[in-house]
Amino acid sequence: MAKEKLLTPEELVKSFKDEFKTKIIDAKIKERAAGKKKNVTKSIWMKVNPSVFKDVVKHLIKLQFPHLAVASGNDLGKTIEIIYHFTVNFGTRMKVINLCISVEVPKTKPELETISDIIPGALITEREKAEMLGVKIKGIPDDRRCFVPEDFPEGVYPWRRDKTGPEKYYKNLHEVKK
Amino acid sequence: MKQKTTSKTTYHIPVGPIHPALKEPVFFEFELDGEKIVDVDVKLGHVHRAVEWASRKRNPIQILYLAERICGICSYCHPAAFGLAIEDAAGIEAPERAEYLRVIQGELERICSHLLWAGVAAHEIGFDTVLYLTWQVREKALDLTEYLTGNRVTKGIFMIGGIRRDITKDMIPRIQKDLKYFKDIFGKLKKVFLDDKTVKLRSQGAGILTYDNALKLCAVGPTTRASGVKKDVRVDTSYFAYGDLDIDYITPDVLTGEVNGDVYDRIIQRLLEVKQSIDLIEQCIDKMPSGDIVAEPKLAKLLSQLKKVEGEGIGVHEAPRGEVYHYIKMDGNEAPFTWKVRAPTYNNILPWIPMLLGEQIADIPIVAASTDPCMSCTNRVGIVKDGNKYELSKEELHKLSVEKTRRLMK
Numbered sequence: 001m002a003k004e005k006l007l008t009p010e011e012l013v014k015s016f017k018d019e020f021k022t023k024i025i026d027a028k029i030k031e032r033a034a035g036k037k038k039n040v041t042k043s044i045w046m047k048v049n050p051s052v053f054k055d056v057v058k059h060l061i062k063l064q065f066p067h068l069a070v071a072s073g074n075d076l077g078k079t080i081e082i083i084y085h086f087t088v089n090f091g092t093r094m095k096v097i098n099l100c101i102s103v104e105v106p107k108t109k110p111e112l113e114t115i116s117d118i119i120p121g122a123l124i125t126e127r128e129k130a131e132m133l134g135v136k137i138k139g140i141p142d143d144r145r146c147f148v149p150e151d152f153p154e155g156v157y158p159w160r161r162d163k164t165g166p167e168k169y170y171k172n173l174h175e176v177k178k
Numbered sequence: 179m180k181q182k183t184t185s186k187t188t189y190h191i192p193v194g195p196i197h198p199a200l201k202e203p204v205f206f207e208f209e210l211d212g213e214k215i216v217d218v219d220v221k222l223g224h225v226h227r228a229v230e231w232a233s234r235k236r237n238p239i240q241i242l243y244l245a246e247r248i249c250g251i252c253s254y255c256h257p258a259a260f261g262l263a264i265e266d267a268a269g270i271e272a273p274e275r276a277e278y279l280r281v282i283q284g285e286l287e288r289i290c291s292h293l294l295w296a297g298v299a300a301h302e303i304g305f306d307t308v309l310y311l312t313w314q315v316r317e318k319a320l321d322l323t324e325y326l327t328g329n330r331v332t333k334g335i336f337m338i339g340g341i342r343r344d345i346t347k348d349m350i351p352r353i354q355k356d357l358k359y360f361k362d363i364f365g366k367l368k369k370v371f372l373d374d375k376t377v378k379l380r381s382q383g384a385g386i387l388t389y390d391n392a393l394k395l396c397a398v399g400p401t402t403r404a405s406g407v408k409k410d411v412r413v414d415t416s417y418f419a420y421g422d423l424d425i426d427y428i429t430p431d432v433l434t435g436e437v438n439g440d441v442y443d444r445i446i447q448r449l450l451e452v453k454q455s456i457d458l459i460e461q462c463i464d465k466m467p468s469g470d471i472v473a474e475p476k477l478a479k480l481l482s483q484l485k486k487v488e489g490e491g492i493g494v495h496e497a498p499r500g501e502v503y504h505y506i507k508m509d510g511n512e513a514p515f516t517w518k519v520r521a522p523t524y525n526n527i528l529p530w531i532p533m534l535l536g537e538q539i540a541d542i543p544i545v546a547a548s549t550d551p552c553m554s555c556t557n558r559v560g561i562v563k564d565g566n567k568y569e570l571s572k573e574e575l576h577k578l579s580v581e582k583t584r585r586l587m588k
Contacts, residue, residue, distance in 0.1 A: 032266060032417075036274050036467060039421035043266075043492065067409060068396045069494070069525075072505040072518035085492065085503060087414075091407075094421060096414035098492055121396030121528055124222075147223035158231065166231075 006089050007063060009042045009097050016046065019059055023049040043098040050103045054113045057084075057101075061118060064088050066099065068115075071125045073133045075161045079104040080133050082112065105135060107162075114140040132159040187211055193542065193575075195224045202551065204527075206534075206542075213538045218531045233517040238264050238338060238484050239477060241517065246332055248519065251294060254287045255497035256519065257336040259504040262417060262493030264338055267508050268484055270473055276340040277419040278466040283335055284418070284495070285455040285462075286326070289360065290319045291498035292448040292455075295550045296371065299445065302543040303380045304580035308370055315363055322356045325349070338480060340472025350463060360456050364449075371445050372433075379586040381441035385533040385545035388439055395528040399500020401549045402529075403429050404447040405439035411496035423461050428454055441548040448550075485512055497522055499550050523551050540582040543575060 007015075013027045026047040031040050048056050060066055066086040074081040086099040105112055114137045116123040126137045127146040134157035137143070148158065158166045193206040203224035209217035229248055233241050238260075245256040258280065265272065272280070293316035300308035320330045327333040327343060335342050345353070371377060387397065392405035402409055408427040412420045428450045430436075430443040437443065474480040487508040495502050500522030509515040526549045533545050 030266075033271075034417050035277050035419045035422040036465075037422050039416035041415040041417060045490070065393060067393075067398075069501065069503040070505075070518065070520035072516065074507060074516050083505065085505065087409075090409045090414045091427070093413055093426075094416050096411075098415075098494065100490075100492065119396070120394050121525065124524065124527060145223075146221075147226045149223065158228070 005064070006092060006095055007097070009044050012063070012088070012097065012099070013044060013046070015063065016048075016056065016059065020048070020052050020056065023052040024056075025049060039094055041094070041096065041098070043100065045100050045102070047102045047104070050105050050112060053101070053103045054115060054118075057115050058118060060086065060088070060099075066119075068119050068122050068125070071122070071129055073129055073135070073159060075133065075159060075165075076104070077107075077161075079106055080110050080135055082129055082133070082135065084115075110135045111138055112136070113138050116140060131157070133157055134160060134164060188216060191539070195221075204551065206546075208534075208539075208542075210539065213540075215534050215537050215539070215542075218534045220527055220530060222527065230517050230519055234513050237481055237512045238514065239481060241514070242336060242338065243334065245519070246334065246336075249521065250331060251291050252287060252497045252499065252502075253332050254283055254336065255495050255502050256504075256521075258284065259493040259495040259497075259502045260506070260517070260519075261336050261338050262495060263491045263504040263506040264484065264487075264493070264508075264514075265491070266493060267489045267491030267506055268487040270339045270483075272340045272473055273470040274419075274467050275344075275469040276471045276473075278462045279341045279343075279345060279471060280336070280418045281420060281423070282345065282459050282462050283327070283333070283341070285458045286319065286323055288455045288498045289452055290316055290323065291550075292452050293319060295448060295498075295547075296367070296445070299544065299547055300371075300377075302547050302576070302579055303377065304583040305377075311370065312367065315360065315367070318356060318359060322353065325352060337472055338484070339474050340470070342472070344471050345463075345466075353459070353463065357456055357459060360452070364453060364456075368449055371449060376583060376587050377445075378442060380544060380583055381445060381548075383438070384441045384541055385537060385548055386438065386440045387529050387533050389437070391529060391532045392439070395532075396525050397500075397529045398522045398525045399497070399550075400444060400447045400451060401500065401526050403427070404437075404443040406431070406437035409501070411494050411501050415494065417495070419462065419465075422465065423458060425454070425458065441544055444548045481512075484508070486510060499523060500526065523549070526551065538582070539575075540578045543579045 009029045017024050028045050030043045033040050066088045067090055069085040069087055071082055071084045081102055081104045083100050083102040088097050088099055089095040112135055114126060116126055124146060126140055129135050130137050131145045131148045155164060156166055157164055188209050188211045191208050191210060195203040195205040205221035207219040208215050232244060236244060241260060242257045245260045246253045248256045293312050297309040297312035324330045327335045387405045389406045392402045392407045406429050410427055413425055413427055430446040433446055488510045490507045493504040502522055503520040505518040506514050507516040537545055
């Protein structure tokens with residue numbers, strides 16, 4: 001917010017790297033120019049170790065309270081990737097940085113700590129990740145399903161691409177109907 | 179549905195899955211103490227159509243038209259955000275003229291959407307004449323949309339790396355004529371909505387969302403700005419031609435000098451944004467450079483270029499209801515690996531809870547409508563009391579709201 005100190009993407013990445021050292025697996029800054037004046041908007045894509053994920057978010061809140069747009073997810077075969085899309089520096093003309101923090105959790109133990117206790121607005125998106133990707137969100141205050149209907153079978157996750165995915169349900173719809 | 183335990187003095191009413199305000203399915207469960215709401219639970223997903231999943235069988239150009247069908251009112255903002263995401267992943271830059279044309283389309287959509295909302299809000303508190311007045315103005319905006327794009331609702335105007343229709347010199351007088359009409363009628367609309375005693379009675383102090391709650395619950399768009407949070411993608415970032423234009427944050431204190439975060443502030447917010455949109459369209463017409471309107475006019479060539487893309491991208495656009503956020507991951511195939519759509523109402527669900535707490539049943543329609551929710555349609559409300567089920571139709575709920583207005587007018 002305007003009252004707090006504005007951060008540059010380089011400062012932000014450096015701050016995370018100083019704090020978490022090698023637990024920050026990768027961080028890159030992307031730029032995009034638009035319009036006649038070619039003003040630039042910057043995004044940071046950062047990959048962190050799941051063990052420090054919650055601390056990374058806590059560290060970010062210490063610097064500035066971010067806006068959490070949404071969390072998206074990918075089934076990458078052996079692992080499940082969840083990307084939290086934050087926005088920082090909003091409230092000042094053309095200073096926003098889109099901060100995308102990605103974490104990869106193994107499919108054998110897909111667990112991640114909740115951040116809805118520190119950012120209450122994360123609740124719906126975390127519930128969605130739990131039902132769609134089968135990631136267990138530890139410590140979530142409300143673990144009911146959100147978008148998937150209540151009579152949808154347990155252990156099937158619509159965004160998965162393996163045998164726990166929805167494949168057999170859309171291929172043989174007539175059998176599901178029975 | 180899981181019934182929560184009720185104490186002796188409270189009872190539950192489920193509202194939905196038919197929406198009490200707009201006719202779209204969402205499920206509320208209220209715990210009431212007399213007339214007062216003491217707890218709210220929201221359930222979603224009644225119209226989950228797996229659009230993201232459907233994208234796995236389509237190429238990016240086909241997805242543009244799929245994205246357009248996510249929402250009937252903001253049929254421009256979803257293809258726009260998707261287009262931005264894929265341009266980000268593929269590194270495509272749209273020509274300058276196209277960036278200005280994209281702003282014009284986006285702002286015209288905002289005018290249509292905010293006027294639609296203003297009419298619905300008036301209807302919810304029982305002023306149907308105002309509904310007809312605002313929708314008459316909206317009709318003009320839709321006619322202008324049809325003139326510029328060939329269609330009123332699903333416009334099919336967005337293209338990856340540009341836009342599909344140019345605005346030629348001979349079209350400009352018509353646009354200016356209509357903009358003048360909007361500006362002339364704006365004063366009248368402002369008087370009807372902001373100076374009317376009864377509108378004030380119903381909306382001032384109702385459905386308050388505090389600054390802290392708006393920030394912590396990650397609210398977006400007019401809902402968060404009416405609570406004083408300065409968050410507007412058009413000002414925050416540089417995309418389309420917004421970086422070149424003269425634009426500043428609008429919060430209700432511009433007009434009244436204070437921010438209350440109530441329904442009245444959300445009415446002010448949207449009316450001021452209509453004025454801002456008119457101004458932005460005028461700026462675009464003045465400053466628009468000449469040149470191409472699309473980076474790659476040959477679709478087959480564009481598709482083969484997109485087929486090779488490997489990487490991720492995000493697209494953020496300020497839709498009429500707030501920030502719309504798309505994420506895309508391409509893995510070198512024709513169809514994207516992942517496409518995630520985040521519509522603004524997704525983030526404006528949780529703020530409903532603090533807004534509705536402490537309000538009365540008759541306030542549910544206007545408070546719920548004040549965030550301009552966008553889901554899909556319904557017509558039935560059930561009341562469960564002492565284990566017996568009563569049904570309360572949308573008409574009856576609307577009647578309760580109208581009666582409250584009439585009571586206040588006496």
